[in-house]
Amino acid sequence: MIRLVGVLVVIVGLGLRLNPLLVVIVAGFSSGLAGGMGPYEILEAIGTAFVTNRYMSLFILTLPVIGLLERHGLREQAELFIMKLKGATAGRIMLLYMLFRQATSAVGLQLGGHPTFIRPIISPMAEGAVAKGRELPQSVLDQIRSMAAAAENYGNFFGQLIFIAAGGLLLIKGVMDQAGYSVDLLTMALYAVPTAVAAFLLAAVRYTMFDARMKKLSLKGEEERR
Amino acid sequence: MKITLDHMYMVTGLLLMVFALRSLTDRSNGKRVGTALFWALYAVTFLFGNAIPSGIIGAMVVVMALIASCKGLGLGFYGEASKEEKRRxxxxxxxxxxxPTLVIPIVTFLVAKFTSLGALVGLGLGSIAGLVAVMALTKDGLGRSINxxxxxxxxxxxAVxxxxxxxxxxxxxxxxxxxGVIAQMVSSVVPTGSALATVVAYCVGMALFTMIMGNAFAAFAVITxxxxxPxxxxxxxxxxxxxxxIGMLSGYCGTLMTPMAANFNVVPAALLEMxxxxxxxxxxxxxxxxxLCINIALMYFLAF
Known part of the structure; x- marks a missing residue:
């Protein structure tokens, strides 16, 4: 049971709303000590993993581009663009983006991402479709932004394994090979399709409901102003 | 000379170092020393990550975490444009x-597809191409874009x-x-005689362990x-x-529900200023x- 001490630290620490970085340090040290490592060994493990995983933060390079475009009205333009489109709702924009993300990752293209698509384009478009020129309170903005960020994750997760050379499939193959089962990549890719379709249908329901909720909200807002 | 990921890390490190120096001279930031130190340490892990002993990097990471937990990071002044100006x-x-926003993914894609450099180098080159494009379009300088x-x-x-x-x-x-402990715990409470119960245990186990590890790939070998x-x-x-x-896809359901998968869930929330x-x-x-329920049903009906 002592082996689970790190997990316990994470659950309690995040539950107490402590800073996640602090929680991770304490959890890492307690887990490492429980696993029989010395303090310097633990520091080495943290350093090695941190350096190996620098690729996760390469998106930093996109920030000057996105930032400068925002200075010149990128978000405002995305809002304007959507307001001119008839029938464009926040939910439909996000669902369409999810489909685009699923379809492109199913053929092995990693087109997409929160810094390159959601922040500069998809989220402002969705916000514009809801706001229609009005100011939105932060709580409503948060709801729209969370749904927009989720569209990226749904499309990415429930599309990528359809690609026959996906990293995830190769990992499955590796684990199964090691256990003495030879598995076929094409079969696996094929059986990722039902989940992908189900995810899209479920998302379609959720984004439609989201549109209904936003509509109700804007009707209420208009009544209050009257 | 072949462009490698290390070159991209160099560029990122230089950018972070410039952020650090600008933070240090930004007098409107009440916590400019903490902010500058944080970005400078981070820059060093990009610039010299392979040269510095990993124990020292580990210690630097701990210092960064301590700066953040003591609320040592602040906001400064960036010469932002007003809302009216942005509309104009x-x-x-x-x-x-x-x-320019489309230049980034397109260049990333072209590099990944038609060269042997890889998608990550592609993202770096795409960002640089995007920067050139946005500066050409707006006639703004490098300094402004860095700010x-x-x-x-x-x-x-x-959160970065x-x-x-x-x-x-x-x-x-x-x-x-x-x-191992988690797998043991789960398999000891499952009625192994029922195929459905084992499918539920596998799928839920994948989701739960992914939530703990923050990564379905890390959970997969252990739970499988x-x-x-067996x-x-x-x-x-x-x-x-x-x-x-389908087990892996069940793990992805776990990824959607955990703050441990920070790059998918927490960093985007910060990036969107939620x-x-x-x-x-x-x-x-x-x-x-x-x-997750759909995956359980799919595995039960399709895998047997």
């Missing part, structure tokens, strides 16, 4: 503003290092043998060798390819749980 600019440039980049990274704050940091935790969990293969494949004769892929850092997770739970 949007009218002036119109839809051509979208072009705007600093505005965004300060808004993200400490969380993903890399959590990868280290996954490694330490592994060392402590967390996975601990539960999937109970679902060997005992009940499921097709290993089908069970494997009030609630767990807002993305909250929005995703109502999709993730039904999707």
């Amino acid at each position: 600019q949007a009218d002036r440039f119109g839809n051509s503003l979208f072009l 705007e980049g600093r505005r965004l990274i300060d808004a993200i704050g400490w 290092i969380l993903s890399q940091f959590l990868a280290a935790l996954g490694f330490l969990f592994d060392k402590a043998g967390v996975g 060798t601990g539960i999937g293969i 109970l679902v494949v060997v005992m009940h004769g499921a097709n290993p390819a089908i069970a494997g892929v 009030g609630d850092k767990n807002g993305v997770i909250k929005a995703q739970v109502a999709t993730a749980i039904p999707m």
Whole structure:
């Protein structure tokens, strides 16, 4: 049971709303000590993993581009663009983006991402479709932004394994090979399709409901102003 | 000379170092020393990550975490444009503003597809191409774009290092043998005679352990060798390819529900400047749980 001490630290620490970085340090040290490592060994493990995983933060390079475009009205333009489109709702924009993300990752293209698509384009478009020129309170903005960020994750997760050379499939193959089962990549890719379709249908329901909720909200807002 | 990922890390490190220096001279930031130190340490891990002994890097990471936990990071002054100014600019440039944002993914794709450099180098080159495009379009200089980049990274704050940091935790969990204990616990409470019960145990086990590790790939080997293969494949004769892929997809349902998957859930919330850092997770739970049930059903009906 002592082996689970790190997990316990994470659950309690995040539950107490402590800073996640602090929680991770304490959890890492307690887990490492429980696993029989010395303090310097633990520091080495943290350093090695941190350096190996620098690729996760390469998106930093996109920030000057996105930032400068925002200075010149990128978000405002995305809002304007959507307001001119008839029938464009926040939910439909996000669902369409999810489909685009699923379809492109199913053929092995990693087109997409929160810094390159959601922040500069998809989220402002969705916000514009809801706001229609009005100011939105932060709580409503948060709801729209969370749904927009989720569209990226749904499309990415429930599309990528359809690609026959996906990293995830190769990992499955590796684990199964090691256990003495030879598995076929094409079969696996094929059986990722039902989940992908189900995810899209479920998302379609959720984004439609989201549109209904936003509509109700804007009707209420208009009544209050009257 | 071949362009490698290390060159991209160099560029990122230089950019972060410039952020650090500008933070240090930004007198409107009440916490400029902490902010500058944080970005400078981070820059060093990019510039010299391979040269410095990993124990020292580990210590630097701990210092960064301590700066963040003591609320040592602040916001500064970035010479932002006003809302009216941005509207005027949007009218002036119109839809051509979208072009530089599209340059990034297109160049990334072209590099990944037609060269041997890889998608990550592609992202770096795409960003540089995007920067050239936006500067050509707006006639703004490098200094201004760096300041705007600093505005965004300060808004993200400490969350930017969380993903890399959590990868280290996954490694330490592994060392402590967390996975084995979890697999044992799950398989000891499952009625192994029922195929459905073992499928539920495998899928839910994948989701739960992914939530702990923050990464379905890290969970997969442990839960599949601990539960999937002995109970679902060997005992009940499921097709290993089908069970494997749906098991992995069940893990992805877990990814949607955990702050440990910071790069998918927490960093985007910070990037979108949301009030609630767990807002993305909250929005995703109502999709993730039904999707987990659907995966259980799919595995039960398709893998046997």
